[in-house]
Amino acid sequence: MATRLPVTQRYSAVAIAFHWTIAVLVIVNLIVGIGHDAVPALRAWMPGHKAIGITVLALTLARVAWRLAHRPPPLPGFVPAWERGVAHATHWTLYALMLAMPLSGWAMVSGPQGRRPLSWFGITDLPYLPVDASGASAGHEVHEILGWVMLALVLIHVAAALRHHLILRDSVLLRMLPRAAR
Ligand code: HEM
Ligand code: HEM
DSSP: OOOOOOGGGSOOHHHHHHHHHHHHHHHHHHHHHHHTTTOHHHHTTHHHHHHHHHHHHHHHHHHHHHHHHSOOOOOOTTSOHHHHHHHHHHHHHHHHHHHHHHHHHHHHTTSSTTOOOEEETTTEEEOOOSOOHHHHHHHHHHHHHHHHHHHHHHHHHHHHHHIIIIISOOSTTGGGSOGGGO
16 A cells, blocks of 8 residues: 655655646647647647747756756665666656657747747747758657657556556655645
């Protein structure tokens, strides 16, 4: 059964704040990105999709810099070695996607044709990336393919967290929950 953990075995408040802020923004962007073709109402959200995506890029750069200087608490001893390996690989692939998705999206909208002002929530206009038409179309291709890869990995990641919490009933998800939710 999930039990109280000593403070040292939990992720720190900074890690938890980064995790959940970025998770919510990425989930919104996956839904809006995948849905915007089929659901006309979501098309109006595309300027927000772009601004959220660039926010994710900035937050992820800060998170990775912070993470490289702060080791996470070790996984509980009952987690088998294979699962530690898979978790580690999944987490670093997610970090890579949190950088690659915004960068490829930004490249896609930076091509010389069809540029529109790239507004960050109406507060300021962002610059374009220095790419030509073929760079923009490569960005488009990468953005579409990695979007599906990211959706799949996020679903696996969430399923793994829920398996720990609901089936194995151990403390793995609690390590990442904000204090108020524990
Ligand atoms: C966390 C970051 C992001 C995620 C997870 C994300 C995800 C997605 C996904 C899943 C799609 C649908 C791909 C498809 O057509 O199947 C999409 C489309 C799109 N994204 Fe993003 N995106 C992100 C950031 C950005 C950024 C920063 C920009 C531009 C500045 C952008 C611009 C676009 C555009 C223009 C489309 C529509 C492409 C089309 O209609 O073919 N995205 N996004
Ligand atoms: C788009 C959404 C998400 C992304 C991109 C994401 C990304 C990540 C990353 C990169 C880590 C590794 C942290 C580190 O040690 O450096 C992590 C850890 C974790 N995530 Fe997520 N996450 C997402 C959503 C979720 C959701 C919805 C849940 C819960 C249902 C969840 C549960 C966890 C847990 C429990 C850990 C800690 C695992 C451990 O102790 O090793 N995540 N997440």
